[in-house]
Amino acid sequence: MPYRQHLSKDKVMKELIRKHGILKIGKQKNIYLILCSSIISQQLSARVADVIYQRFLNLFNTKTPKPKEILDMEDDRLRSIGLSFSKARYIKNVCNFFIEQKVTDARLHKMTNEEVFDLLTQIKGVGRWTTEMILMFALERADIFSIGDLGLQKAIVKLYNLKYDNKKELLMKVEYLSKTWQPFRTYACLHLWKYVDD
Secondary structure, eight states: OHHHHHHTTSHHHHHHHHHHOOOOOOOOSOHHHHHHHHHHHTTSOHHHHHHHHHHHHHTSSSSSOOHHHHHHSOHHHHHHTTOOHHHHHHHHHHHHHHHHTTOOHHHHHHSOHHHHHHHHTTSTTOOHHHHHHHHHHTSOOSOOOOTTOHHHHHHHHHHTTOOOSSHHHHHHHHHHHHHTTTTOHHHHHHHHHHHHHO
């Protein structure tokens, strides 16, 4: 895997790769559904998010409900599985946007990272972090770094023994460090998240 050689120039990354082995990303289908899942998981632990997403799928007769089916689902039923009012609205915003703008997986795969950002962040409820997750885990982009992700910040502070006086200084140091991982920053993120999870 080409990323191993490059990231291993960094002693911390080299040790994480030795410990975790090679980690992979892959293209995924039904990106509107992945966006719905991302919205559901916001501010929740992975375990709770998985439970609620499973309940969400159980509302339908299929594991891949179409945007129209999700739009037709009553808000009360979406709320009954543990979704807040705003999350239920945001999920419907995603489905509505994909239908109205005729957004397809194929179209997203052909777009540049910036074009994907410009398109998806138009949806109320979809911000930069959610779009970064789509670029990494659905569109298989190898060089995305999610600077606002608290898990990544936590891992970097601990592993690299970063000292900082305020949030602005922390973000500057994190960004400077992340540039050394280009063009494989997504893989660096995978190892840092795995470190946090372990």
